Amino acid sequence: MKKFVSLKSIPAYLPIVNIDTDMIIPKQFLKTIKRTGLGKNLFHEMRYDNDGNIIKDFILNKKPFDVSKILIAGNNFGCGSSREHAPWALLDFGITCVISSSYADIFYNNCFKNGILPIILNEEKIKELSEYSKRQEEIEINLNDEKIIYGNNEISFKIEPFKKKCLLEGLDDIALSLEKSSNINEFEKKLEFSKPWIFND
Amino acid sequence: MTSKDVILQIIGKIGTAGGTGCVIEYAGSVISNLSVEQRMTICNMSIEGGARAGLIQPDEKIFNYLKGRPMSPKNENWNKALEYWNSLKTDNDAKFDKEINLNGEDIAPMVTWGTSPEDVVTINGKIPNPDNEKNEDKKNSINRSLKYMGLKPDVKVQDIKIDKVFIGSCTNGRIEDLREAAQILKNKKKAAHVHGMVVPGSGLVKEQAEQEGLDKIFIESGFEWREPGCSMCLAMNADKLKPQERCASTSNRNFEGRQGRGGRTHLVSPGMAAAAAIAGNLDDVRKYRN
Numbered sequence: 008m009k010k011f012v013s014l015k016s017i018p019a020y021l022p023i024v025n026i027d028t029d030m031i032i033p034k035q036f037l038k039t040i041k042r043t044g045l046g047k048n049l050f051h052e053m054r055y056d057n058d059g060n061i062i063k064d065f066i067l068n069k070k071p072f073d074v075s076k077i078l079i080a081g082n083n084f085g086c087g088s089s090r091e092h093a094p095w096a097l098l099d100f101g102i103t104c105v106i107s108s109s110y111a112d113i114f115y116n117n118c119f120k121n122g123i124l125p126i127i128l129n130e131e132k133i134k135e136l137s138e139y140s141k142r143q144e145e146i147e148i149n150l151n152d153e154k155i156i157y158g159n160n161e162i163s164f165k166i167e168p169f170k171k172k173c174l175l176e177g178l179d180d181i182a183l184s185l186e187k188s189s190n191i192n193e194f195e196k197k198l199e200f201s202k203p204w205i206f207n208d
Numbered sequence: 209m210t211s212k213d214v215i216l217q218i219i220g221k222i223g224t225a226g227g228t229g230c231v232i233e234y235a236g237s238v239i240s241n242l243s244v245e246q247r248m249t250i251c252n253m254s255i256e257g258g259a260r261a262g263l264i265q266p267d268e269k270i271f272n273y274l275k276g277r278p279m280s281p282k283n284e285n286w287n288k289a290l291e292y293w294n295s296l297k298t299d300n301d302a303k304f305d306k307e308i309n310l311n312g313e314d315i316a317p318m319v320t321w322g323t324s325p326e327d328v329v330t331i332n333g334k335i336p337n338p339d340n341e342k343n344e345d346k347k348n349s350i351n352r353s354l355k356y357m358g359l360k361p362d363v364k365v366q367d368i369k370i371d372k373v374f375i376g377s378c379t380n381g382r383i384e385d386l387r388e389a390a391q392i393l394k395n396k397k398k399a400a401h402v403h404g405m406v407v408p409g410s411g412l413v414k415e416q417a418e419q420e421g422l423d424k425i426f427i428e429s430g431f432e433w434r435e436p437g438c439s440m441c442l443a444m445n446a447d448k449l450k451p452q453e454r455c456a457s458t459s460n461r462n463f464e465g466r467q468g469r470g471g472r473t474h475l476v477s478p479g480m481a482a483a484a485a486i487a488g489n490l491d492d493v494r495k496y497r498n
Contacts, residue, residue: 024349025224025324029463034442052465057451081345083225086258086324087463088442112228112260204281204289 010177016076020137027087032096046099085114211246212477216318220328227259238312244273256325322353337361372455373404373485377441380458381409392482398430399488407439456484
C-alpha cells in the first residue's frame with residue numbers, strides 16, 4: 008500500500024449528502040477484481056450522459072478539478088453497498104483524501120486499507136473549506152500534524168493513532184495479520200477442538 | 209404489517225447513518241413473533257441503516273430452522289453447537305449505546321419515495337414537501353430526490369403509477385416472501401401495463417416454490433418466473449429499468465441508478481409489490497388480503 012504523508016491539491020467540492028457507493032462506482036463496473044482502471048468511471052452517472060458524452064458541468068469534469076486529489080463532500084459519504092471498488096475508483100482517479108462531516112462505517116475503514124485519508128470535520132468547517140475551494144487554490148493536508156492548511160488558515164483534524172500509523176507507513180491489514188500467523192495457527196487449532204462444528208465436515 | 213415494513217420504519221426513524229459504528233440488535237415481542245426468514249429481512253437491511261450487521265438473539269425458532277439444512281452441523285457437532293448457541297442470549301442487564309423503541313401497532317405498510325432507504329412514508333401518506341424542511345441540506349436533498357424520482361410534493365403515494373414490479377433479492381427472495389406475494393396474486397391478474405418478474409433467492413427456494421405450485425400462481429397472474437440470482441436488485445445483467453421507468457421492488461436499495469440508469473425505485477414488502485402489480489400503482493396490500 009502506498010504511504011500517505013502529506014498532500015497538496017486544489018480540492019473539489021461535491022455538495023451532495025448521502026453519496027452512496029453506487030454513485031461512486033456503479034455496479035456494472037464491479038465485474039473486475041483489479042484495483043486499477045476504475046477511475047474513468049468514478050461517479051459515472053454524474054460524469055457522462057446516456058450517450059457516454061462528458062457532462063461538462065460536473066465538478067470533476069471541469070478544470071482544474073479534473074485532477075483534484077482532495078474531495079470535499081456532504082455527510083454520510085460512502086453509504087450503501089460495501090464494495091471496496093468505491094475506494095479503488097477514487098484512488099484510480101487520483102483522489103487520496105476525502106473530507107466530509109461523516110462517513111458510512113465500511114467505506115471509512117476501506118479507505119485506510121487503500122491508502123486514502125478520510126478526514127472528518129464539523130459542518131461549519133466543511134462550509135469554510137468548500138467556500139475556499141471556489142478560489143481554486145491548492146490546500147495542504149499534513150497527516151503527521153493532523154492539519155489542513157489553506158491560505159493563511161489551518162484546521163486541525165483527529166485520527167485514530169493506529170490508523171494514522173498505518174497510513175504513514177503504508178501498512179495494510181493483510182501484511183499486519185501475516186506477521187501474526189503463528190498466533191493465528193495456534194488459535195485455529197484450539198478452535199477445532201472447542202467449536203468443531205464451524206470446521207465443515 | 210411485515211418485517212420489511214418494520215425495518216423500513218426503523219431506517220426512516222434512525223436514518224441511513226443511524227447505525228454507523230454499531231451492530232444493531234433487534235428485540236421485543238414483534239421480533240420474537242416473526243419467523244426466521246422474516247427476521248433475516250430485518251437483519252439484512254441493517255446495512256441500509258448504517259450498521260455493520262444486525263442480530264437477533266437465537267431461540268427455538270432459529271434452531272428448528274437450522275436443523276437438517278445443507279450446511280448445518282450434524283450428529284455430535286449439532287449437539288455441541290446447540291449447547292453453545294443456547295448460551296448466546298442477551299443479558300437482562302445488557303447496556304446498549306443507543307436504544308430505539310417502536311410500537312408495533314403503529315407500523316403500517318411502508319414505501320420509499322426517494323433515493324435513500326431512509327426516505328420512507330406509509331402507503332396512506334403523501335410525498336414530502338421540501339418547503340416544510342428547515343435544514344437547507346435536507347431541503348436540497350429532498351428536491352434532488354424528487355427531481356430524480358419524477359415526483360411532485362404532496363402527491364398521494366397511492367396515486368403513483370408504476371411500470372415494473374420486481375420480487376426477489378437477498379432481502380426478500382426467500383420462500384416465505386414468495387408465499388406472501390403469491391397469496392395476494394392468487395386468482396388475480398397484474399395490471400396490463402405492468403411488467404412483473406419473480407426471481408427466487410436461490411436454487412433451493414426456486415425448487416421449493418415450484419413444489420408448492422407458487423410458480424404457477426405467478427405465471428397465471430402475468431409474472432415472469434425466473435432463474436435465481438440478483439437480477440434487477442442491482443441491474444448488473446440485462447434485467448434493468450429504462451430511464452424514468454418506475455418500479456415497486458422488494459430489494460434493499462433505491463439509490464439513483466441502482467436498478468438501471470435513471471430508473472426509479474420504490475422499496476416495498478413482497479405483499480405490497482404484489483398489490484402494486486394488480487393495481488398498476490402503489491397500493492395498500494391490506495385491501496387485497498383475503
